[in-house]
Amino acid sequence: MLTTINITVCYILVLIANISILPRISLVCTCINIISMFLCHYITDNSMCSQLLVIFGFTSVATTIFGFVANKLFREQQMELDDYANTIDQVLNVFNMRKNELLALLKLAKAQDTTAVYDKELMAQLDKKTLHNIIKVANQIEHMQACQRKDMHERFPMLTPTELDVCRLVEQGLAINDIAKVLGKSASNVSTVRGNIRKKLGLAQDADLRRALLDYKNV
CATH class of the missing domain: 1.10.10.10 (Winged helix-like DNA-binding domain superfamily/Winged helix DNA-binding domain)
Structure with missing residues (x-):
């Protein structure tokens, strides 16, 4: 019973580390959890306990792998957002304009009919x-x-x-x-x-x- 509680607590720590996007900590927790389960398996001859250890071990590894993949995707998306924000800032600096001016300019530039009269409200923002x-x-x-x-x-x-x-x-x-x-x-x-x-x-x-x-x- 005590072994089950200890392994459950270790897995909860792994899960929290993955949810918190902490891949290194989750890896450390998983390694500690796996080592603990091997020791428990070596000490205990109970077949039911051994099956439980295998289930917890597989779950911990799967959770850690999922956490690493999710963290990688999160970081890639964050990098794309940062690049996008930097590009916007560079455009604003080049033209020395505010964000609302940039939006107004993009709306004006998107007009299909070049002979049409442009929106006066958008023009007034520049x-x-x-x-x-x-x-x-x-x-x-x-x-x-x-x-x-x-x-x-x-x-x-x-x-x-x-x-x-x-x-x-x-x-x-x-x-x-x-x-x-x-x-x-x-x-x-x-x-x-x-x-x-x-x-x-x-x-x-x-x-x-x-x-x-x-x-x-x-x-």
């Missing part, structure tokens, strides 16, 4: 300094893309503006679905454009388009 920073970054991005288009046109004068845009994004390593989102087109349309580019460049259908574009760039 102060003058924030708007200045956004416009400055947008102008720099537009200038960079214009230079990329010019470079692409000089290398591939036979391509259309849409094909040049697709080439530019392929060079950046974007997948078909990502290119479709950037250009506001369907994935099938982008795939067709990629096929036209391959034909004009004399590439096989299974050739790596990005590698071919980079090779043209380095020539």
Whole structure:
């Protein structure tokens, strides 16, 4: 009876350690519990007690393994949340803006119709300094893309503006679905454009388009 109580108490300590996300402590408790059960099994000849020891031993090990897996998943999720929070903080620092301004900007940027009148309440949440920073970054991005288009046109004068845009994004390593989102087109349309580019460049259908574009760039 005393042995059963001692083993039960040890298992409860293992369970508490796992629930508390304390993997090292739970491992120590499990080891102590297993050693205690081996000693009890060695000292006691009672078959019923031996069966009980096996059940408690298996349960303790299973609980500890579950605790380690749960702890790993918890830490991975926590790291993802920390990375997400750090990314948000970096964006806020770059644009020198508040969180409510960032949310307003994202809602405005999500608008599908670029000719539509934007929500005045959302616009009012962006102060003058924030708007200045956004416009400055947008102008720099537009200038960079214009230079990329010019470079692409000089290398591939036979391509259309849409094909040049697709080439530019392929060079950046974007997948078909990502290119479709950037250009506001369907994935099938982008795939067709990629096929036209391959034909004009004399590439096989299974050739790596990005590698071919980079090779043209380095020539």
